[in-house]
Amino acid sequence: MLPLIIKRIGYALIIIAGIAFVVSAMTKLVPGDPVDVMAAGNPGMTEADKARLRSQLGLDRSMMDQYVSYLGNALQGDLGTSLRQRVPTAQLILERLPATAELTLWSMVLALLVAVPIGVVTALRRDSPVDTAGTVVAVLGVSTPSFLLGVLLILLFSVQLGWLPASGYKGSVIAAIPRAIVEGRFDLLWQKARYFLLPSVSLAFGLMAVNARLIRSAMIETIRQDYVQFARAKGVPPRTVVLRHALRNAIIPVITMIGLQLGNLLSGAIVAETVFAWPGIGRLSVQAITTRDYPLVQATVLITAVLFVAMNLIVDLLYHVIDPRMRHG
Amino acid sequence: MSLDQINPQEFLELTYARARQSVLSRRAVLGGFAALAAAMVLPDRAAFAEGRGGTLRIGRDQEPDSLDPQKTLVAVSDQTNNWIYEPLARLDTDGNVVPGLAERWDVTDNNKTIVFHLRDGVTFHDGSPVDAEACAWTTQRIMDPATASPSAYLLGPFDKAEVIDRLTVAYQFKEPFVPLWIGLSSPAAAILPRKSIEALGDQFGRNPVGCGPFRFAGWAPDTGIKLVRFDDYKCGPVGAPDEVQFLYFPEDSTRIAALETGEIDVLATGQAVPVDAVRRLRQNGEIQLLSRARQGLRALVFNMSKPPFDDIRVRQAVSHAIDREKVLAFALDGNGQIAHGPLPTTIPGYSKAVETLDYAYDQAKAKALLAEAGQQPGLKLRMITSDMPPVRRTAEIVQTELRDIGIELEIQSLPVAEWASLSSKGEHHIFFMAYEYNDADILYAALHSQGSYNRSFHKDPTLDKLLEGQRVAFDPAGRQALLDDAQALIMRQAYWAPLFEPLNFAALSSAVQDAALRSDGDISVSTAWIES
Numbered sequence: 059m060l061p062l063i064i065k066r067i068g069y070a071l072i073i074i075a076g077i078a079f080v081v082s083a084m085t086k087l088v089p090g091d092p093v094d095v096m097a098a099g100n101p102g103m104t105e106a107d108k109a110r111l112r113s114q115l116g117l118d119r120s121m122m123d124q125y126v127s128y129l130g131n132a133l134q135g136d137l138g139t140s141l142r143q144r145v146p147t148a149q150l151i152l153e154r155l156p157a158t159a160e161l162t163l164w165s166m167v168l169a170l171l172v173a174v175p176i177g178v179v180t181a182l183r184r185d186s187p188v189d190t191a192g193t194v195v196a197v198l199g200v201s202t203p204s205f206l207l208g209v210l211l212i213l214l215f216s217v218q219l220g221w222l223p224a225s226g227y228k229g230s231v232i233a234a235i236p237r238a239i240v241e242g243r244f245d246l247l248w249q250k251a252r253y254f255l256l257p258s259v260s261l262a263f264g265l266m267a268v269n270a271r272l273i274r275s276a277m278i279e280t281i282r283q284d285y286v287q288f289a290r291a292k293g294v295p296p297r298t299v300v301l302r303h304a305l306r307n308a309i310i311p312v313i314t315m316i317g318l319q320l321g322n323l324l325s326g327a328i329v330a331e332t333v334f335a336w337p338g339i340g341r342l343s344v345q346a347i348t349t350r351d352y353p354l355v356q357a358t359v360l361i362t363a364v365l366f367v368a369m370n371l372i373v374d375l376l377y378h379v380i381d382p383r384m385r386h387g
Numbered sequence: 388m389s390l391d392q393i394n395p396q397e398f399l400e401l402t403y404a405r406a407r408q409s410v411l412s413r414r415a416v417l418g419g420f421a422a423l424a425a426a427m428v429l430p431d432r433a434a435f436a437e438g439r440g441g442t443l444r445i446g447r448d449q450e451p452d453s454l455d456p457q458k459t460l461v462a463v464s465d466q467t468n469n470w471i472y473e474p475l476a477r478l479d480t481d482g483n484v485v486p487g488l489a490e491r492w493d494v495t496d497n498n499k500t501i502v503f504h505l506r507d508g509v510t511f512h513d514g515s516p517v518d519a520e521a522c523a524w525t526t527q528r529i530m531d532p533a534t535a536s537p538s539a540y541l542l543g544p545f546d547k548a549e550v551i552d553r554l555t556v557a558y559q560f561k562e563p564f565v566p567l568w569i570g571l572s573s574p575a576a577a578i579l580p581r582k583s584i585e586a587l588g589d590q591f592g593r594n595p596v597g598c599g600p601f602r603f604a605g606w607a608p609d610t611g612i613k614l615v616r617f618d619d620y621k622c623g624p625v626g627a628p629d630e631v632q633f634l635y636f637p638e639d640s641t642r643i644a645a646l647e648t649g650e651i652d653v654l655a656t657g658q659a660v661p662v663d664a665v666r667r668l669r670q671n672g673e674i675q676l677l678s679r680a681r682q683g684l685r686a687l688v689f690n691m692s693k694p695p696f697d698d699i700r701v702r703q704a705v706s707h708a709i710d711r712e713k714v715l716a717f718a719l720d721g722n723g724q725i726a727h728g729p730l731p732t733t734i735p736g737y738s739k740a741v742e743t744l745d746y747a748y749d750q751a752k753a754k755a756l757l758a759e760a761g762q763q764p765g766l767k768l769r770m771i772t773s774d775m776p777p778v779r780r781t782a783e784i785v786q787t788e789l790r791d792i793g794i795e796l797e798i799q800s801l802p803v804a805e806w807a808s809l810s811s812k813g814e815h816h817i818f819f820m821a822y823e824y825n826d827a828d829i830l831y832a833a834l835h836s837q838g839s840y841n842r843s844f845h846k847d848p849t850l851d852k853l854l855e856g857q858r859v860a861f862d863p864a865g866r867q868a869l870l871d872d873a874q875a876l877i878m879r880q881a882y883w884a885p886l887f888e889p890l891n892f893a894a895l896s897s898a899v900q901d902a903a904l905r906s907d908g909d910i911s912v913s914t915a916w917i918e919s
Contacts, residue, residue: 088804088805089804089805089808089809090803090804090805090806090807090808090809091804091808093537094804094807094808094811095803095804095807096460096461096537097460097807097839098803098806098807099460099461099462099823100460101822101824101829101832101833101839101840102540102541102824102828102832103540103839104540104839105839107540108839111535111537114532114533114534114535115535139589142452142453142459143452143453143592144452144453144455144458144589144592145453145589145590145592145593146589153607153608154608157608157609209638209640209641212640212641212644213640213644216644216648217644217647217648220648223648223650224641224644224645224648224650225636225638225641225644225645225650226609226634226650227608227609228609228610229609332637332638333638333640333641334638334641335634335635335636335637335638335641335642337608337609341637348802348803348804349452349803349804350804
């Protein structure tokens with residue numbers, strides 16, 4: 059498997075370099091620069107003041123000149139300094155990545171915990187009332203925008219019932235687990251987990267619906283296969299047929315999808331982060347784009363590209379683990 | 388007589404008068420909004436509340452970019468830095484220049500140098516002394532190109548600061564500078580600790596150290612910004628709350644829910660209280676709503692560099708076509724005041740005469756004017772607006788009104804960067820002007836042919852002359868006469884169609900005591916406290 063990994067990483071590096079180029083070109087092509095944004099609320103600033111500031115910030119250098127120095131620095135691990143926040147962009151990203159990553163993780167866990175049973179049951183009980191109910195939930199899930207669900211959840215669970223906080227992030231749940239187990243401080247764990255509940259439910263709902271539908275159709279396809287019929291005929295217990303024979307094969311297309319979904323979530327669930335005031339990558343990139351903070355735009359795009367490519371690499375490798383045929387393909 | 392020849396006392400009076408204009412006076416507020424007067428009782432700095440203590444949790448719709456005051460130009464950063472840093476002088480709620488770090492000052496060198504006498508015994512939060520040396524170093528830093536300070540322009544023709552003795556420093560300007568206090572009282576010109584800045588490098592903006600009423604105690608994406616009262620504060624009364632936390636909620640409904648559920652105690656600054664939530668908050672008995680007139684204006688600006696707005700009749704037609712009562716009711720739920728001229732009533736220099744030059748709502752007249760100008764129904768026009776929700780709603784009402792007189796208005800609602808850049812290219816027909824400013828000199832920026840914010844692209848030598856004149860007229864009556872003429876000319880020529888003057892709002896839980904809304908839209912953090 060090692061040569062395969064090396065080959066894939068090689069491809070990934072080329073893709074990432076390409077993305078870096080396209081993004082730096084694009085950010086310079088859209089109208090408006092960081093100084094335009096700074097001056098927008100300050101009509102007292104004259105054209106001469108703006109020109110002075112542009113030159114001090116190095117924005118008057120040619121596009122090619124800026125790109126080359128950016129690439130050179132990036133290769134040495136320096137992703138540049140934010141023009142607005144005036145701290146290294148890597149620092150800004152590292153501060154926010156854990157919040158996004160953990161929200162991604164819990165949303166996906168929650169989504170799959172519900173989606174797998176629903177997908178399997180609706181496939182086995184095709185055209186029954188259970189299947190219809192599953193379809194209704196799936197349609198609801200796919201068609202409910204996460205911001206609407208988020209706001210509704212806040213109104214119900216925070217404002218009306220007062221059970222959960224309306225928004226915010228109070229640190230990692232994963233980091234709190236060891237202490238909860240060792241010292242029995244489950245109260246501390248709950249203090250953090252309660253902030254995750256509403257945002258991860260609002261993100262998980264849509265994911266759950268899509269994945270349940272995917273699992274359902276993949277399962278229907280698989281249980282029709284001869285080997286499943288054969289296993290049944292042979293007298294393998296139904297539970298083993300479904301879980302061992304059918305689900306294992308049905309899950310392959312779903313894994314591809316999950317890989318893409320994870321990549322997507324890691325680049326920041328912009329809407330959910332905004333609704334729940336979640337300090338994640340998505341909001342950081344939106345802020346960077348709105349204020350034309352070029353180094354920060356480039357850095358966030360670069361990091362999310364790396365994460366996306368990495369997720370896909372992992373998915374590819376997972377195939378090889380799940381499906382032995384691919385090892386020789 | 389020029390500015391460098393008048394006597395220093397007279398010069399200082401002029402600078403004070405200009406500073407007062409930059410802060411909306413209490414009288415102007417009460418005159419315009421008598422009904423709101425009860426909510427706007429402003430405590431004096433000295434007449435301090437009896438009670439104190441508690442942690443004040445303040446929800447905002449924006450987050451500071453950097454808390455290095457020399458490296459930011461964002462209002463919400465200034466509104467945070469106001470409490471951490473101390474400038475040489477501050478402006479009180481009525482715009483009077485009051486001592487800050489400096490206890491007094493005199494003017495010398497033909498009004499080009501201000502000599503500040505600093506308070507003795509003041510220290511930064513890091514323990515280092517605040518002295519003339521610190522002032523000189525601070526000014527060198529803001530003028531240094533390596534700092535790339537966006538706020539340096541506030542100091543105007545500042546040249547350098549010279550240390551006279553341990554507690555005396557001379558700020559030298561290249562020429563006498565009347566609006567001097569506006570820059571010097573802002574956090575951008577606050578005195579900074581060399582020791583901490585050299586130790587922290589680019590992390591200073593994340594770990595600010597000043598000598599203001601509150602000491603910085605932390606800033607993390609999850610917990611927001613935390614300030615703790617500085618008990619050794621020497622430049623005024625010590626702050627009332629024990630702690631202040633600034634939390635950032637980008638989404639309106641979440642922010643309001645957080646106040647309603649008691650997760651935060653205050654909503655203030657920017658659009659933290661969106662205008663469409665005012666009715667709901669006002670009905671909530673647990674919440675106090677403060678409002679105060681804003682030094683801002685919303686207006687339509689006609690691009691006169693191309694047809695059809697090069698014809699005064701078309702400009703007048705559009706001005707007559709818009710029912711501002713309707714705009715106010717639908718876009719702002721009634722929370723604002725109709726505007727009659729290019730300045731709001733809240734900026735000193737407003738000319739009352741513009742009210743007689745008003746273009747009353749009259750669609751028949753508007754249609755007649757369009758026909759007279761030879762414009763056929765179905766005229767297609769394009770308007771550039773920012774994407775702020777109240778602005779967008781206003782633009783849609785304008786669109787409906789113009790449809791009634793046969794104009795098809797296309798609205799281009801843009802994020803700030805595109806809005807700033809595209810509007811300066813002049814491809815639009817109408818520009819939706821939304822400004823906040825503290826001086827009538829905004830007319831120069833927005834209407835002089837060389838103005839940096841001129842979006843009507845016209846050249847009117849008479850107007851240019853009036854606007855240049857008000858910049859150098861230092862006797863207040865003379866300046867007012869020029870401003871009166873300029874405003875009358877702008878309205879007679881229908882260069883702009885004024886729409887409304889917006890309000891600032893803050894919402895507080897009923898447990899918050901002694902909070903007042905400042906003219907910059909922030910609450911007076913250092914006087915407010917909360918029962919714990």
